[in-house]
Amino acid sequence: MKFEILKETEKAVFIKVAEEDKELWIPKSLIKKDGNLSKKAEFRVDLELTNAEKAKIKEKKEKGYKVDLSKKSWESEKCYGFDIEMEFYSSRSEFNKRVRVFVPKSVLEKHNGRVPAFIVDNAIQDEVEDQKQWNNRLWTTNKDDIFTI
Numbered sequence: 071m072k073f074e075i076l077k078e079t080e081k082a083v084f085i086k087v088a089e090e091d092k093e094l095w096i097p098k099s100l101i102k103k104d105g106n107l108s109k110k111a112e113f114r115v116d117l118e119l120t121n122a123e124k125a126k127i128k129e130k131k132e133k134g135y136k137v138d139l140s141k142k143s144w145e146s147e148k149c150y151g152f153d154i155e156m157e158f159y160s161s162r163s164e165f166n167k168r169v170r171v172f173v174p175k176s177v178l179e180k181h182n183g184r185v186p187a188f189i190v191d192n193a194i195q196d197e198v199e200d201q202k203q204w205n206n207r208l209w210t211t212n213k214d215d216i217f218t219i
Contacts, residue, residue: 072088081098082097090115092121093121135184135217136183136185137183137184137216137218143170148176149173151170152170152217155169155212156169158209167201169211170193
């Protein structure tokens with residue numbers, strides 16, 4: 071696999087694999103002495119999204135999520151609440167948790183009925199971080215049933 075080094079630090083390199091339209095950071099230890107990528111590095115390249123895929127995700131996140139207001143769980147004068155069901159798994163346990171995402175009505179008006187992605191993603195990420203202390207590393211969510219791109 072041919073690659074070009076775009077940036078370099080003491081321990082890592084930022085490479086571009088032109089034939090696959092991918093750019094990523096990898097540890098220098100994953101580059102063989104002959105200058106080729108190790109099997110582990112090639113595996114990381116395979117897992118990496120293409121630049122086009124990354125751009126598409128970035129664009130969608132900047133636009134925000136469409137929201138189905140009929141799926142609101144709670145409403146006040148200034149805000150909607152949407153319940154997202156999350157499932158957490160570890161080697162010892164499995165459980166569900168409801169996470170309520172609060173979306174100010176003014177935000178929906180300002181963004182033409184769309185919810186900025188950071189509001190939804192941060193609520194989910196906060197819960198994921200809380201669960202890491204209990205070793206619940208794997209999780210799923212029904213977010214896409216409520217918030218669509």
